Amino acid sequence: MQAKHGIAKLPFLQNHCCIAFMSSAARPHQPDTVASLAAVDIRCQRGERTLFSGLELSLERGQCLHIAGANGSGKTTLLRTVCGLRKADEGHVRWQGKDINDNHDFARAVAYLGHKDGLKDALSPAENLQFYQQLDGVLNTTLIDSTLQRMQLLQCADLATVNLSFGQRRRLAFARLLLQRKSLWILDEPFTGIDIAGRDLVEQICLEHLAADGMILLTSHQSLDHSSLASATRVVTL
Amino acid sequence: MLFRNTATLVQPLCFFVLIALLFPLSLPAENALLQRIGGGVIWVAAVLATLLSLESMFKPDHRDGVLEQLIISPRSLTTAVLAKSLAHWSATGLVLTLFSPLLSFAFRIPAEQAWVLFISLLIGTPSLTLIGAIGAALTVTLHRGGVLLAIIILPLYIPILIFGAGMVGQSTQGAAIDSQVYALLAIGVLATTLSPFAIAASLRLTID
Numbered sequence: 001m002q003a004k005h006g007i008a009k010l011p012f013l014q015n016h017c018c019i020a021f022m023s024s025a026a027r028p029h030q031p032d033t034v035a036s037l038a039a040v041d042i043r044c045q046r047g048e049r050t051l052f053s054g055l056e057l058s059l060e061r062g063q064c065l066h067i068a069g070a071n072g073s074g075k076t077t078l079l080r081t082v083c084g085l086r087k088a089d090e091g092h093v094r095w096q097g098k099d100i101n102d103n104h105d106f107a108r109a110v111a112y113l114g115h116k117d118g119l120k121d122a123l124s125p126a127e128n129l130q131f132y133q134q135l136d137g138v139l140n141t142t143l144i145d146s147t148l149q150r151m152q153l154l155q156c157a158d159l160a161t162v163n164l165s166f167g168q169r170r171r172l173a174f175a176r177l178l179l180q181r182k183s184l185w186i187l188d189e190p191f192t193g194i195d196i197a198g199r200d201l202v203e204q205i206c207l208e209h210l211a212a213d214g215m216i217l218l219t220s221h222q223s224l225d226h227s228s229l230a231s232a233t234r235v236v237t238l
Numbered sequence: 239m240l241f242r243n244t245a246t247l248v249q250p251l252c253f254f255v256l257i258a259l260l261f262p263l264s265l266p267a268e269n270a271l272l273q274r275i276g277g278g279v280i281w282v283a284a285v286l287a288t289l290l291s292l293e294s295m296f297k298p299d300h301r302d303g304v305l306e307q308l309i310i311s312p313r314s315l316t317t318a319v320l321a322k323s324l325a326h327w328s329a330t331g332l333v334l335t336l337f338s339p340l341l342s343f344a345f346r347i348p349a350e351q352a353w354v355l356f357i358s359l360l361i362g363t364p365s366l367t368l369i370g371a372i373g374a375a376l377t378v379t380l381h382r383g384g385v386l387l388a389i390i391i392l393p394l395y396i397p398i399l400i401f402g403a404g405m406v407g408q409s410t411q412g413a414a415i416d417s418q419v420y421a422l423l424a425i426g427v428l429a430t431t432l433s434p435f436a437i438a439a440s441l442r443l444t445i446d
Contacts, residue, residue, distance in 0.1 A: 085306060086446030107312035116303025135311050 036060055036215060037082070037184060042091030044077050051077055052238055053090065057217075061183075062232075064206065064216040066224055069238030075219040076115070076188055078238065082217060083112045083186045111182035113190060117173040121162035125153055125172050128161060132176050143179065151175045151201070166193045174202060185209060187218040203228050246294045247329050254287035254334050258341045269346045276345030277355050277406025283341075284334050284359060285395050288366045289388055291330040292374040295322070296441070300378045309445060319441070320434040323371045324364075331363030354409040361422045362402040368429040368437075369394050375440035398425055 036059060043053035051074030059065050067075050080086045082093050084100045084107075092099050095106040119128050129144045148154045151171040156164060164172065170193045177185060185206075191199050206216055210232050224233050261279045262272055299305040308318050338359050342352035373391040377383030405418035 080446065083310060085309060104312060107310065110310060112306065112310050114303060114306060116301070116306065118303035118307040120302060120304060132307070135307075135313055 036096055037217070038094045039082060039088075040092050040094060042081060042088040042093065044074060044081055044086075045089050046074075046077065055091070057082070057236065059184075059215050059217060061213040061215060062210050064210055064218065064229060064233040066233050066235045067217070067219045067238060068223075068235055069219075073238040075238060079112070079186050079188050079217065079219060080114070083110050085112070109182055110184045110186060111177050111180050112186045112188075113173055113177055114188045117169050118176065119161050119169060119172060121160065123161055124158050125161055125164070125175070126157045128172065129176060129179055132180060136180060147175045147178050150178070167195055167198060170194050171198060174205065178205065183213070184215045184217070187216065189219055189221070191220055191222060199227075207232065246291070247333070250287040250291040250330050251333055251337060253290055254283050255337065255341065257286060258283040259344060262344055272345045273347055273351075274410065276342065276347045277351065277358075277410070278403040279345070280338060280341050280355060281359070281362075281399055281403040281406070284331075284338075284363060285366060285392075285399055287334055288330060288363065288370055289391060289395075291326070292367075292370045292387060292391070293384060295326055295371055295374040296378040297374075300445070305378070305441065305445060309442060315438040315441065316434045319371065319375075319437040320430070323368050323434070323437070326371070327364050327367040331359070331367050335359040335363060351406060351409050354415060355406050358402045358405040358418070358422065361419070361426055362398050365398050365422070365426045365429040366395060368433040369398075372433055372436045372440055375437045376444060378441065379444050398422065401425070 037057070038059075039055060039057040042055050044051045055078070057065065067078060069075050077086070081088045082100075084093070087101070094100065095103055095109065098105070100106045119125075120131070123131065125148060126141075126144055129147065130139065130141075133139050133144070145154065145157070148157050151174060153168060153171055153175065156168065161169065161172065170190075174190070177187075190202060190206075194202060206229055210216060224230050224235075258280050261275070265271060265275075296305060299308070309315055335356060338356050339352050342355055347355065370387075370391050373387045373394075376390065377387045380386065401418045401421045405415045405422070408415045408418060
């Protein structure tokens with residue numbers, strides 16, 4: 001029954017993807033440029049069930065793409081495929097024309113914020129950020145402090161992360177994103193658990209990222225229509 | 239990380255000591271018998287303790303999402319898992335090795351053989367951790383992967399166990415132990431050079 005449902009959804013899905021494609025084509029036409037991030041004809045399945053197939057996506061610098069869809073429609077699977085955590089069952093994801101597998105340029109450009117925060121409970125927020133800085137081969141404690149201040153986490157910088165609330169952990173995860181300075185942000189439900197002030201802050205940060213020629217691919221249950229991100233965002237529905 | 243969480247550090251060690259101590263308590267109190275089986279028993283205990291500790295190798299990283307970040311990161315995952323395995327060994331295999339003279343005392347093993355046992359554990363346990371890490375990586379997403387992990391890994395541990403325990407046995411009989419030392423070192427070199435690739439590949443395969 002479920003598989004049937006997935007197939008029935010297909011034409012609908014491709015329709016939307018065409019829209020996604022057209023809006024990127026509607027920008028000033030440059031024949032030789034390749035899309036920064038492009039998913040070409042990808043199909044993903046979970047178990048026996050095909051979540052989506054024939055999916056096309058493209059994302060250019062300064063753009064934000066909002067993947068909408070019901071629970072179980074494959075939003076998270078799509079994001080994990082695009083950031084290279086899982087392989088697509090068919091099709092390719094390309095970064096500046098090259099496949100993302102074993103692509104060092106892509107690995108340097110992508111940051112992923114999933115359902116799991118990627119934070120160590122036993123370490124303090126500052127130590128968690130240091131870990132990610134060291135992973136990128138830099139260590140700058142003043143930058144860590146200013147990032148924590150921006151996310152309003154400075155007062156708990158030395159507590160163990162296990163003592164932080166869910167919302168504070170999400171803020172800390174965003175602090176990591178800010179610190180890593182990657183150009184492509186892949187965000188899975190970034191607004192979950194964050195209060196209204198935090199949401200405004202996150203939207204502000206996303207806008208700044210887009211203004212600095214960054215790219216964002218995000219999923220969210222909430223509509224972004226009334227947010228400050230709305231004007232910069234395209235929506236694709238799975 | 240392991241040193242911050244003392245439970246993960248102490249558990250395999252306690253397990254190792256207790257398993258090994260059950261034997262002198264349950265067998266007839268004959269010094270000759272204990273001496274004869276001591277090396278083998280301590281080696282089996284070390285293998286089981288390593289197996290127990292493997293679960294904590296990648297599971298926490300998988301649970302909190304750090305593993306995903308490591309896979310995405312531009313840094314080589316192979317190097318990262320090698321570093322992780324060595325760190326894990328320093329908190330398990332190395333600690334077990336350091337405690338082995340104490341157990342040798344319980345088995346009335348003479349100092350000479352206790353020294354051989356110490357060396358055999360020192361060069362054998364890194365391979366146990368590195369090979370075990372492959373199994374840990376393969377079972378990281380499973381909720382109750384412990385039994386499966388044991389089924390995958392224990393057969394691979396047999397050669398190490400044979401050479402490690404054999405080394406102690408040979409020295410008890412006064413025979414040369416060179417061949418066992420070379421065999422253990424060879425396994426160690428192979429495990430160090432090859433298993434990081436296998437671990438990284440297994441992690442990429444199981445995480446999706």
